[in-house]
Amino acid sequence: MNELNNSISIFKNFQSEPKTISLIQWLHACKHGCRYSKQVLRYRETKQDFLKKSLPLVTVGAVCEGGRKMEQVIHKTGWIALDIDGKDNPHLSNAEHLRDEVANIRNVAFSGLSVSGNGVWALIKIEKPDQQAEYFHEIQQDFLELFGIKLDISKGRNPNDARFYSYDPDAIIKESFIPYRKLSKELPNSPVYLNEFDDSRNYQKDFCGNGTRYGEVALQSELKLLEQSSDGNRNNQLFKISAQLASLVASNCLNEFEVRNLLEHSARFIGLSDKEIHQTIESGFKKGLQNPRILKVSHDSLSHNTAISLKEKPQINSALYGMNPWTGEVFDERGYPKNWDNVLPF
Numbered sequence: 001m002n003e004l005n006n007s008i009s010i011f012k013n014f015q016s017e018p019k020t021i022s023l024i025q026w027l028h029a030c031k032h033g034c035r036y037s038k039q040v041l042r043y044r045e046t047k048q049d050f051l052k053k054s055l056p057l058v059t060v061g062a063v064c065e066g067g068r069k070m071e072q073v074i075h076k077t078g079w080i081a082l083d084i085d086g087k088d089n090p091h092l093s094n095a096e097h098l099r100d101e102v103a104n105i106r107n108v109a110f111s112g113l114s115v116s117g118n119g120v121w122a123l124i125k126i127e128k129p130d131q132q133a134e135y136f137h138e139i140q141q142d143f144l145e146l147f148g149i150k151l152d153i154s155k156g157r158n159p160n161d162a163r164f165y166s167y168d169p170d171a172i173i174k175e176s177f178i179p180y181r182k183l184s185k186e187l188p189n190s191p192v193y194l195n196e197f198d199d200s201r202n203y204q205k206d207f208c209g210n211g212t213r214y215g216e217v218a219l220q221s222e223l224k225l226l227e228q229s230s231d232g233n234r235n236n237q238l239f240k241i242s243a244q245l246a247s248l249v250a251s252n253c254l255n256e257f258e259v260r261n262l263l264e265h266s267a268r269f270i271g272l273s274d275k276e277i278h279q280t281i282e283s284g285f286k287k288g289l290q291n292p293r294i295l296k297v298s299h300d301s302l303s304h305n306t307a308i309s310l311k312e313k314p315q316i317n318s319a320l321y322g323m324n325p326w327t328g329e330v331f332d333e334r335g336y337p338k339n340w341d342n343v344l345p346f
Contacts, residue, residue, distance in 0.1 A: 003125055004109065004173070006077045009064040011057045011162065018064045023079065023123075026058055027110055027173050030166055037167040044117040052115055052164060060123065061132060061159030068160050070228050076129035076159045078179075080136060082143075083152040083163070086118040092149065095120060096170065103172040105147075107180045112171030115164045125179040133157045133224055137217060138182050154262050157220055158227060215253030219245060219262065226266045235280055238267055242284025249285075250292035260285075 008026065009018035029036075036055055043051035059068060063075040084098065092098050095113055099120045103111035110123040126135040136156045143149040155161050222241045229237040242263060248254045260281060267277040 006079065007063050007075070008077060008079070009059045009062060009068075011059075011068065013054060013056070017066065018059075018068070020063060021058075023060060023077075024173075026060075027123075027171070030112055031169060031171040031173060033167060033169070034165075036165050040115055040165065040167040043115065047116075055115065055164045057162040057164055059160050059162050061129070061161060064160060068162060070158065070160055073160050076132070078126050078129035078132075080124050080126060080132060080139065080156050081161065081163050082122045082124060082139065083114065083155045084120040084122070084149055085114075085152050086116075088150045088152065098149075099168070099170070100172070102149075103174065106178045109174050109177040110172065113166060113168040115166040121163065121166065125177070127179050127181045128183075129159065131183065132159055133220065134183055135180060137220060138184065139180060140216075142182070153216070153220060154223070154265050157224055215248045215251075218248055219254060219259065223262060223266050226263070227270060229270065234267075234270055234272055235276060238263070238272065238277070238280045239284045242281045243288035243291075246285040246288025247291050247293040250289045253293070256285075 004022075004024040004027065006023050007020050008023050010021050010026065011018055039051055039055060042048075043055075059073075060079040060081045061077055062073040063077070064072045065074045066072045084092075084102070086093065086095060089098075095118055099111050099113060102108055102120055102122050105122075107124050108122050109125060112121060113119070114121050124139060126132060128135070139156075140151045140153060143151050155163065222244055226234075226237055226241050245254060245259050245263070246256075249256045249259055263281050264277055267281075268274070272280075
């Protein structure tokens, strides 16, 4: 449990300055309730977006100073928050059951319902915080191949990824768990890319001789570049990245709808307006779709690819409640117990 005492950053809203709390303090608020619990329950009933967006957020992977940008991260904790969305996993319709099953995974330290109540979020500790993107890719593959669970790939790659407060009195905080240590070694016989967009981007170490796998790695890498782009270069970077990914869409390595949604999400995260986001993505796609990216692999790589294709993988469609009847706590006139006031710093 000592690692659950790690410091993390909490934000009252998107625009606020960060404060520091312990991870276990946040998890106790998620499980036992706080002044925002009724707001979560109300959001689950009404789906009114302002209710969600006015909830506090945390960066479990980082302690930040002055904001949530990567350059404002002063310490990486090694914690990754995984998000399992119900719409991405239609075969897993019971969020409560999924939460309990995810908690049985030995690397998972926490499992609870997401703010919507239709999905699950979970915590995993990694061994090397500076390699979070690489670990996230491995975790994503393991969840899909071992458990048939598709993770939301728009969250979890970066230590400054933020998530909203969510209330679940049946959330599971584990006393013991095993940090995730798996990292694949670089594979030989990497591919050669033949088109004008190949401007030294290199995803070779994650290539497994499979176009779709390459596309997924490329997507994660490009989104990370976008989220780290500087203020004066964000539109230009969004255009180039849109074109890069559109060329993979044209090669059937990626799904266009999913790529567009993730680009929009990341572009809003760095502060671009909806108008410039839509115009820039559209221009990038217009260019990229005309130039499919061609993968040329060696004979040895092709043999490796054949071996991989023989392995069955789950087929998942792409792109988990303020009274507290469970604890028996008596609410005051404000709608929550007095002892909730000291759980969060605001």
